[in-house]
Amino acid sequence: MSRPMRADARRNYERLLAEARVMFGERGVDASLEELARRAGVGIGTLYRHFPTRDALVEAVVRDRYDGLTARAEALRDADGARDALATWLRLLIEGAGTFRGMSATLMATLADETSELYASCHAMREAGADLLTRAQAAGEVRADIDTDGLFTLAHGIAWAHEQREVDDPERLPRLLDVVVFGLATRD
Amino acid sequence: MSRPMRADARRNYERLLAEARVMFGERGVDASLEELARRAGVGIGTLYRHFPTRDALVEAVVRDRYDGLTARAEALRDADGARDALATWLRLLIEGAGTFRGMSATLMATLADETSELYASCHAMREAGADLLTRAQAAGEVRADIDTDGLFTLAHGIAWAHEQREVDDPERLPRLLDVVVFGLATRD
DNA sequence: TTGTCAAACGGAGCCTGCCTCCATATGGTG
DNA sequence: CACCATATGGAGGCAGGCTCCGTTTGACAA
Incomplete structure (x- = not known):
């Protein structure tokens, strides 16, 4: 198996997921990913690293x-x-x-x-x-x-x-x- | 009533309409309007003049x-x-x-x-x-x-x-x- | 404690598409 | 044939998607 996620990675992953739940609820699944990343306090590159699509x-x-x-x-x-x-x-x-x-x-x-x-x-x-x-x-x-x-x-x-x-x-x-x-x- | 369209205006209007029929058929009604204008041999501004939306x-x-x-x-x-x-x-x-x-x-x-x-x-x-x-x-x-x-x-x-x-x-x-x-x- | 480096970060930058604005060109008319 | 209302077209601003890569950092071994 792969080793566990680094602490910062895990934290960012969770933040993105939490923010996605909020924004998808507010604006639907077509919500802007750039804004989602911003609201999660994470760079856009990090979002794409965790969720390629x-x-x-x-x-x-x-x-x-x-x-x-x-x-x-x-x-x-x-x-x-x-x-x-x-x-x-x-x-x-x-x-x-x-x-x-x-x-x-x-x-x-x-x-x-x-x-x-x-x-x-x-x-x-x-x-x-x-x-x-x-x-x-x-x-x-x-x-x-x-x-x-x-x-x-x-x-x-x-x-x-x-x-x-x-x-x-x-x-x-x-x-x-x-x-x-x-x-x-x-x-x- | 308004006076008839100028000849160049009418020509461009028809070209846009013809190209729209083609492109909407090929790619659906979400086809790129910029490309549509290009293919009709007309500037994007002209497209919006004839069809504001x-x-x-x-x-x-x-x-x-x-x-x-x-x-x-x-x-x-x-x-x-x-x-x-x-x-x-x-x-x-x-x-x-x-x-x-x-x-x-x-x-x-x-x-x-x-x-x-x-x-x-x-x-x-x-x-x-x-x-x-x-x-x-x-x-x-x-x-x-x-x-x-x-x-x-x-x-x-x-x-x-x-x-x-x-x-x-x-x-x-x-x-x-x-x-x-x-x-x-x-x-x- | 410290050195090392794979893993992770983040945003500049490029692309595509929408739409507006305005300097320039031209058809039609007196 | 001069005038000008009408029409042109593309530069440029905006937004969103996605990639690439120089920089940072957590984890682990010494």
Whole structure:
């Protein structure tokens, strides 16, 4: 293994991460990295040393959330009502995507780019969700002509579009998701 | 009225418009305006004189398409099957949005910004679509808890998400739209 | 305690893109 | 053909991304 980080390195790493949480919350994941470094009291070069790309920084900020989503999907595997389980999970997914503005866009881009630092955790989460979809389809509760890609396109499309409109009716997003979930149901 | 444009002005205007059609097609509506001006053989100042904002340029490029959509919605007003009419129109809408990359995002932003040069034609088109929605709801064919905003959020959300994935299966987008349209149906 | 050096720092500097301003050029008209 | 309103175009200011490299420093061995 590699030796532990030097004390100053670790300190700067933590500062950057803390500031990223704040600024991503305030301004979304497209916040200026130069300003982020400044606010963290660190040089821009140091920021890039720790996080070579914006995705790497985003990844560090959201990883635990994704791991949680993955775990949650696994917990829902054996729930009654495969479509309900899927609906529940999708709701968690898009609520999470709404935490930081621009997150849905980042996610969609990541799914198409295996070299992204975000890819691994994003992919694991996605596979867990895919499993819920497959089960619901096997149970005959969800139409068979939608694949994982289609599911995520629908979910993130809604999440993205919702965040564009700056409406803060908390019922809005769930209602839109409800339209999609109902549309996913097999027809008589 | 204002007097007609000077010959050089008209010529440059046309060149810019022609080049915009090309570059928006190649690279989407976020193409570099500096390069666009260069390729049109015109100074950057001239571009901004004719089109003070990017939206103004986009508007000039897509206006006739929008007018067509508006007219189409009016033609569909009295069609049999209010939900089918809505579905047909939505399909045209999102296919149009897919012509240039970034168009859906531009549209969503425009709907929230009345000062945008794109707003007028965009708004007219939207109202025409809203009318189709209202009719389908009045006929009891579409659930009543979705408003115009929700409808456009769903439609553009899908269109946007679809354009992020660079899949060229032409059946994909209609299928996703079908999920949403089915989800919009009133439940028994 | 001190010397050594890999590891880390940080910001100057280069790039690209947006947009404004204004000195210069020119088409159209009397 | 002279005049000038209209139009041109690019220099320059701003912001953000990212790299490169001279300087600093923490950790460890002597």
